[in-house]
Every structure is written in structure tokens, then in C-alpha cells.
Amino acid sequence: MAVDQLAVGVREFAGYLNGLVARLDPGGGWYAVFRHRDPEGMRACLDGWEVPPWDVVEALLHDLAGAYGPAAAARETERARSLHRASVAAHDLRPGARASLGGHLDAMLHEQRRAAGRTAELGRLLESAATREEAEVLRVKLAWAQDDHARATARCAELRARLEDLDRRAAPEGRSGGGDVAPTPVPAPAPAPSASNRPEPEPRPRRRPRGSARFAGMMNVLDATAATAAAEEAEAAPAAAAPAVTPPGARAPRGARFAGATQEPVRPARPPEPRQPSPLDDEARHEIDGTVGTLLALRRGGRGGEAHALLAELAHWPAARFPPLAAALHRAGLGADWATLLWEAASLPAGRLAAVADALAGAGRGADGERLLRQGVARPAGEIGDAVLGLADEGRGREARALLDAYVRARPPEETARSAAADPRRLVPLLLEAASEVSEPYRRHLVHALRVTGLTA
Template identity: 45%
Template sequence: MSGTQLRDPVQEFAYFLVCLTQRLNPSAGWYGVFARRDPEGLRACLEGRDVPPWDVVESLLYDLSELPGEHAVTTASARARQLHAQAVAVHDARPGGRPALQERLQVMLREERRTAFRVRELEAALAVAGPREADRQAEDLAWARDDHLRAGARVGELRARLEALGRNEGRRQGKMRSRRRAKPPARPRGARFAGLEVPEEVPEEETEEETEGDTEAEWQVEPAAEEYESAPAPAPAAPRGARFAGAYGQDPMGDVEPADGRAHPAPAPAVAEARRAAATAVARLAHLRATTDGGLVYAELCAAASRPAQELPFLIEELERAGLASDVPTLLWEAACLPPAGLAAAADALAAAGRTEDGIQLLRQCVSRPVGEVAQAALALLERDRTAQALELLAALVRSRTPDEAAAAEAVAPDTLGPLLLAAAERVSPHRHSDIAHALRVAHR
């Protein structure tokens, strides 16, 4: 790199990291741990191909503070935090950044669950260990706890990065829409200009791609949308495929629907309107997929997830029909971030439409939220007479959290959620039921 060429924020942070690690012992401290555990990942960060989690940077700064004569750690820490924030913003905004973050978040959620289980195993083993094994198991337990804390910190960091990326993409979308709506000045009026032809000019900052399909009104007339505007919406088709074999009319999660073989009545006006709205939204998404980058598509998916819950099954159906099934997980992820009442409404709509697997995925994604919000979502499901879905949600909570964390959900509504938590834990395993029962007893002392 020439002396006059500026580094981008990712390269600038990598340069900072190289300078930091050059002052550390690669075979000692946390630097030595990272070098042994994940040498390729560390190399990618030092070369500017990736940005490390913040907990790794903090550990390296701790190593620096342990060196004799180091008095500038506070300044270095502030500088590191600033460079790291700038680097992740640029790194995440690159093409493919959002799917990569979502995939990494799922990996870290699994890691958080795995390490939590490992900690419990080692705690139980240490309680009955003899003198010879106690020291080794205590050391293993300390490492397992560190792994669990790091996994939790990285889950929180990844969620924050996804939220920041969504805000930035939304701002960019707003700017582009404002520019598209802006009208050129370029006709003069009044008697003294009568008969004068003035050519219209396109603003220089508008590219050919921006002027094509210029307004939102044009997006409304995609073929799929026109088809639904001009013809009555058909009744929902019966679920098909092996996963529904013999189950039409019976929701596998426990909610029974009538299935007497009679023809279904014509859909109510509200259902027809939901179908039309879903078709229009997916037509816009298809247009964006063809003409813009993924940022606008994500913003549109966020908006779609916030629409009335009865549209959600039709949105998924239209996405699949339009060849955009890869966008369904993102749509469900955003729906899982809705307030508890909105989340319950979305799960209710999916269950009523027979989209059981989508409903389960939605509920399982929800358990990454604070335990109190999960409890509120379970109560909202119960208010909608969706007991099976509330059990599924709490079972996912029991699987993914420690017994103490899962038991904390009971505090929101002890008389209602206590028995439901025990029932959900029993569905997971007898061992889990015993853990939750113990955690509830401890909480009541």
C-alpha cells in the first residue's frame, strides 16, 4: 500500500491489531490462547479479512496491561473501541454482510447453549470428584465458564450489529426514496415564455438504474399484484407434502381445525385483502431484488414483518411462489423481534394457516430475547387459546437457557407460567424437568 493511499476502517483496525500484538508474547496470555485455539481466525483478523469480537480485543488489551512499563492502556482501549466500531460498521455493510451475521449469530446461540450444558456437567462432576480429580475438573470448569461468558457476549454483540445494520440500511433507503421523489425544476411559466420549449433534464446524480421504475406507484402494478386486484382471491389450498400426510384438519401442535371434506366457503373480505396486500408487497420485493442491492430488500422485509399478522402466511406463500423462498427465514426472524402481542398474533396466524413448521421456527427464534419478553409472549399466546404454541415456546426456552434463567420466566405470572414451564420441561426430557423443578423451588425460598 502506497504512503498516500488511505486505509479503510477494517484495514485501519487490522493495522492497530498488528501493532498491539507485536508487543505481546504469542505463546503466553490470552494472545497465546487465541493463537492456539483459532490460528486461522486470528490470522484473518490481523490481515484485515475479518474483525474479531470485542471480547477478544479486550483480552489482548488485558495482556498489554500486564506488561511492565505499560501506562497507556486506557488510551489504547478507547482508541481500540473507536476503531473496532468503525471497522464492524464497514465490514457488515459489505455485500453478504447481513446473511453472514445471521449465520454467525445462530452459531453463537448454539455455542451458548452447548457451553451452558458443559458448565452444568462439570459443576455436577466437581461436586462428587475426589481430591485427585478436583483440581483438573476445577480448571476445566473455569475454562467452560469463560467459553460460556464469551459466547453470551458475542451473541449480544452480533444482535447489536444486526440492529445497527438495519438502521443504516433504513436511512439509506429513506435518502434514496427522497431523491427519487424530488421533482426537477429544468419549466418556466408566464406570458414571456409562451411558445418556448425547454427540454427536461434528468438530475446528474440519478443513475439509469434509479430512474427506471422511478416511483412506488410503478411497483404497485407488477403482474402478480394486478392479477389479485382483478380476480377474486382463491381459497387457501390444503397443505401438501409428506409433513402434512394425514394431518390436514389437525394442527400437529395441537390446534384442531374442521376437516369434514366439505367445500370451504369463499374467503372473507379481510382474507382477500390480506392476500392482495401480500401479493403487492412481494411484487415490490421482486422488483427490488432485480434492480437494487440487498439493503433495500431487507428494509422491505422488515416493513412486511410489521404488517398485520393475518398477512404473514400469505407473504410466505407469495415469496415461495415468486422464487424468493430464501427470504422467508429473514421474514420470520424479523417477525420474532415483534413485541410479545405482535409475535403471538404472528404465531396464531401461522398456526391457523397450517404452516406449523414456520410457526415453530418463529417461536424458537423468539427465545433469544430477554426471558421476561418470552414469558409475555407465552401469556399472549394463552390469551389467544394457543396453549400448544405457548408450550412449544417455553420448551424452546428450557432447551436454550440455563434452568435458573428459564425458571425466571415464572415471575411474570407465577400461577399461570409455573405449571406451564414444568409441562414444557417434561416434554424436553426428565432431566430437564428435574432441573426446572429444582430451580423453581430455589426461586420460591
Template identity: 45%
Template sequence: MTVHQLPAEQVTFAGWLSELAGRLRPGEGWYGVFAARDPEGLRACFDGTELPPWDLVASLLQDLGEPPGGPRAVRGLALHGAAAAAHDRAPDAARTLAARHRQAHRAAADAETRLHHLSATPGPALAWARDDLTRSRARVAELAARMTRLAGTGAAGAAGAAGVPGVAGVPGVVTVAPAAGAAAAPSVAPAPAPPPADSVRPPKRRPRGARYAWLDDAADGPAQAAVPELPAGGAAPRGARFGGAPAAAPVPAPAVAPVPAPAADPGHAARAAGNAVYALRRLRAQGRGGDAHGLLCEALAGPPAWLPVLAAELHRAGLAADWDTLLWEAAALPPARLAAVAGALADAGRPHDRDQLLRQGVARPVAELADACAVLAAEGHDPEAQALLTAFVRTRTPEDAARLAALDPAALTPRLLAAARAVSPSHARDLLHALRVAGLA
């Protein structure tokens, strides 16, 4: 049996988190919600074997009454950042981050759909849907920042090229803390008894637990059983990393933050692409498809200007299917990153790849699409912004297009109408009707 010792930074943060939870009342506030949803997952956070997302920590600080800029919150944020950096030095970190990033994106899309369906029925279910969306968007941003930082250290490429499988969750591997490690984990209340089977609808499979804090399916619609009230103050993420969002507010659209594109170094990009293709071939030959997929996801965390070089190298090597996979994953990138990749493909003379990326990206929440359009326009990529809107109009409903237009009527309404006219006269008529119903035309 292999024994793996936790990094000291993770142990230090786990001790701080345990001390924080020791000051809270079990069964109350957000602490009670997390403990009821996933006692084992929360205990793993206290043990240091699982790093919780910052929004979970911020909610526990909120239970304690700690202000966002208070000394305990500042200390916790610093320790959390150090623990994340230590966690991301593991050989399999890039693959793990990429998988969780995709999961957070899917959760955000699901939460936005739920929020749309519940928008006309104020109450606890609506509040939980807003909480889900706020948390999932915060986690997308947090994971994207960690992926970018990891790519900047060069560890991502090394991990992918080496193809070293990680130890987390592998049978026969035990994770232990160093001697004199974290404080004893606070007791976690057992999950409450489930309600009678006939009082709620059957649950669907969906991520749950303290690490996700997702809404129970009983709160998905107006016919559910009694839905508990959201803990006081809501769950908007707090602290410098999330811009000090207020505790209870309508779900905001993510801030537009263009990703600066590093100066292209053709020689460096070519070497990186060659190394990636070599590593992919070895992984495929060894039957390690999961590691190969992880390597492709890691490439997305690098400079966008390098991706066209990688595309050419993959096609030359007969790995065009891997490029299609990479484009599929790129469609789930944060809005600014998606815009940067689309712009890089356009600048490199790859309009077909750009259009494929944008077509696949239109399934994301409308708020993220509005941000992507704004970033593209700000960086002089108006054709790409219009191509994104055209793909959106072609594949989404007129009502979705009206919701998108409502986020920035002056800029988006005329562009959406132009996109609809380019698709077909019937698309234009349907969109115009939806805009009139929404009071936008």
C-alpha cells in the first residue's frame, strides 16, 4: 500500500478551516446545509484530503459574521490560495482541474435554466436557484484562474507530457497528514432522514454535497415539497477573488475581463506543439486515452495564439480528431477565454475552426454569451462577434435571443436582428416578435 503525504499548505488550511468550523453551531446556517448534504465530503475538507471551493469557505465565514475584508477572511483567503497552489503541483492536477471546470460550466448552464423556469414564482426555490448559479459561476472563475496559473508555471505541459496518473482516489493509496498536522476535524452532523417517498419527485442524477452545494431536486419546480429557506444573507461569493459581491442580490453577469494574449513566439509555439503531438502519440499507443484527453485540455490553458500552430501540427500528424476534441472543450471556456481563442483562430486564417468553435459555444448561458460578444467587439473581432450571434440565432429559440438582447439592448438588439435576417426571413420574424413581447422592439 502506497502512502502519500499531504503538502504542508493543505494541512495548514485544513487546520484553519477546522478551527473556523469549531466556532460555529452544528446544524445551523450554511454549516448545517453542507453537513446535511454531504457529511463525508465536508469531513474530507476538514481532513485536508479535499480542497473546498472558496465560496463554501466564504459561506462559513458568513455564518460566523465575519465581514468580507475582515482579518479572518483575509487570512483564510491567503491560506486557501497557498493550499490550491500546493494541490495544483500534483502530477494529475491539470487533468483534475479541467474536468472540474467542465463540470462547473455544466452546473452553471443547468442552474440558469432552472432560474429561468422559476423566475415567475418567487420563494425559496428561486433563491436556491440563484444560489446555485452564483456558486457555479464563481467556481468556473476560480478553476479557470488556477488553470491559467498552472499553465504559466509550465507544470501543465510537464504533467500532460509525462502522462503520470495521479494518486487521488486510486485504490491502495492512502493520504495522510504530516505529524502534528491539522486540528481534529469538527464533528459533522449526520444527514437528516429523507422525506417520505411520495412527498417529492424522484431525484435526477446531479452533482451534490458539501463540495457542490447543489439544490435538491425537490426545489426544482412549483410542485415540490416544502423548500427550506436559504440561510440568512444568501451565498454570493465574497473576498478579493470575487470582487466583494453583495450577499443578497440578483444574479449578476460575470465581469468582462479580456484575456491578454502574449506575444506570439513562433519558435516556442512550434516546439510546444511538437512536444504535445509526441506525447499524444505515446499516450494513444499505450491505450491511455484519459491522459491524452487531459493533455488536450491542458493546451487550452496556454496562450491562445499557440493553438493554431497546434492545430496544424495535429493535422500533419493525422490527429485531426484530437483537434476536434480540443475545439469541443474550448467551447466551454470562460467568455473572455472563448473570445481570445476565437480571435486567435481568425487571425491565423482558420475561419472554419473559428466557426466550429462558436457554433459549439452557443449552448452556454446567455450572460456568458453577452460577455463573449463584448470582449470580441472590444478587441476588434466584430466578424467573430457577429458569427457567434448568427450561430446563436440559428440554434437557440427566439425567446433565448430576446433574453440575450435584454442584457445590452443597444448593442445586441440590432446585431441579433441582423443575424436573424442572415439566417432566414422566418427567423427574423420570430425574433422580432419575441423582442416586441419583451419590450425591446
């Protein structure tokens, strides 16, 4: 295929990406985080020098949902995915693409292990936190570490799929898919979003690329010190309150959170069970509308502190109010406040957290429910185990399973095993069932971890 023909898919997606970000607020949301972390890399993607990973496109679509509503983002998702695939295919037909992808995969597997280790370390620190303030800081860091691992896992799967596709296309023609062209410098996973360096038009000696896991296919490994510093800096970014993002109509890449992760793709989370949301009375609906109006007035008046305080209060509302409140906030153009509210709600006691997530899933907001659970399980293992037992005792089995599923997907097996200490006879079978939903290798790692800790059913 001629170079000009290959460039068509690249140019078309780059044009689409420029049109998408033109509709977004450059000072807010994930787009602002990407621009702040690595403006040169973001520009490389917009100019078509690099293809951002699909989850970065998802993040931008999430911003779009906050600005124009979930329906607008849902309409864009199919077109964005099609153009993105075409652009990736064009990039992967370049000489030396296979060698480059293989190098990126090696780097990403290393990052996956590093993130798993960081997650385990922060989990231990969280369990021994002396004060509530210290625990909150650790929860934020742990959430970002878990996000790094989730994204690294997704990128490994994406890179393997691209390599397999290259092999399938090369086999009939006897091509190796490799070459002696040096890989294009591309950025690596880090706790905050960033992009890659723009490649120079003429060959030059290889240099260490910069960037982050937010841009898949653009990967290098930052040293632990730099990664940790980036994670701490990311805590201050309001738009990054929730590490994981999923636009309506699209499932975010998910994966087993464990060190030395398997080559086997992980299974997606179970879809929420369809059910009828609890009806609200007129008084509750009136209060929701009034609260959204108050929040709008505070934002328009530049009274951000008061707005945040109000959101912190809303996190303690009854679970049944969350779905209509989400709809009202998005109708009012306050999608960013909804993300902040979910972040606040992630600190609720585990039982209430599960109830809110269940209400969201039952109202068709499964992505928000999963996101809330991912953020909310960043707490001591013993607390998760106690919460699952409490929910089961109250006959809330569906909520218990959802909480445990999110926990297993967010923690390495060594940490997951600790949650069974409260009642191994009841919790070990539930943990193994949840682990089986992630992947068989994860289940094997968990069985080993349970044996090491002496916890068996």
C-alpha cells in the first residue's frame, strides 16, 4: 500500500480528534490534564504523528458527555472507534512496526509489574494509617496506582492484539513484519495523563521518550521516583478526581490487578442486572431540582468552595436519589460536578457505597456504578471483608457480589487474600468466584496467596 494511501486513515482520525477537542473546555476535564502533562505529545496526536490509545479517546468522550450530555457522547463513540481503528491499522503497516510494538509491550509489562507493586505497597500503608487525613491521602494515591495498573493491563492486551493482527496479515506473504527501522520515541505509563514526543522527520539517535500510560502505543517506563512525583502532582488536578473514565456506550478496558500479570486477556466485568429503579416522590424530585439550581448559581458566581461543600453533603443523600441527580446535573451542564460527587461518595462506608453503585446500575448507569466501586474499594482489606459479610447477612447478595468483584479487579491477589481473614469459610468461596470472573491465572494466584496466608475455606 502506498504511503499516501496509508496516510488517509491517519489524517482522517487526526482531523476527527481536532474536531472533538475543539468542542471541549481546554481548561477542564481530562483534556486539560492531557494538555498540562505533555502539551507536545498532545500536539503530536492532534497532528497525526502518533495515535492515542483508545482509552484516551474514551476520556475525551467522557468530557464531551459532561459538556453536551451522554447522548451526544454515545453518538460519537461508534464513529470515533472506527476512525481510531483505521488509524492504528495504518500506523502498524509502517516498516519496523512489529519490532516497535514488541518493544512497547516489553516496557508495558514492566510498568504493569511496577504499578502492581506500588498498589500493594500503598494498600499496606493504608491499612496502617494512623489518622483519617493520612488515610485520605493514601486512598488518592492508591486510586491512581490502581488506575496505572488497569491502564497498563489494557495496553498489554491492545498491543498483543495489534501484534497478532500483524502476524495474521504477514503470514500469507511470508513477511516477518519487522525491520531495521528504529521505533518511534513514544511516552510511557505514569500516574497522570500525558503524551509522546513528536518524531523528527529525519532519523536521529534514540532518546528516552517522555509521557504516560494515558497514551497507549506510546510507551516507555518512567523511573519510580518520577512516577511517584507525577502521581502526587496529579492529586491536585480537579479534573482527575476519578482515575478511570468510561463514556456512555463504551466499556473501559479492564484487567486483572496483580503483579506479573498473565498474558491471557481478562474477562470483562459482569453486566449489571436490569431492574426497575426505585420511584421518587415529588418532594425528592423538587429537592433535586432545587439543589442543582443552587449549584449552578454557585458555579456562575465563582463560589467554588461553597459548591464543593454542597457536593460533599450530597454524597450522603439516599442511594435512590443518585441516578436522577446525575441526570439533572448533566442536563444543567454540570458533568464535572457529577464526577466530583462520585469521588466524594467513594469515601462512604462500604455498605452505603455498594447501595449507591447498585442504584446507579439499576437505573442504566452501570459505568458510573463501576467507576464508583473502583474508587471506593481503595480501603483496608478487612473493611471490605466485613462489608461483604454485612451485606450478605442483610440479604443484599447482589451488592455484595458487585463490591467484591470491583475489589478483586482493583487489587493484587496478595491484598485480596487478606480480605478473607474475617470469616474464611464464607469469604474464600466468594473471593474465588469473583477471581474466576477476572481470569483463570488470577484465580490461581489468589489460591496461592490464600494458602500462603493460611486462609482456606
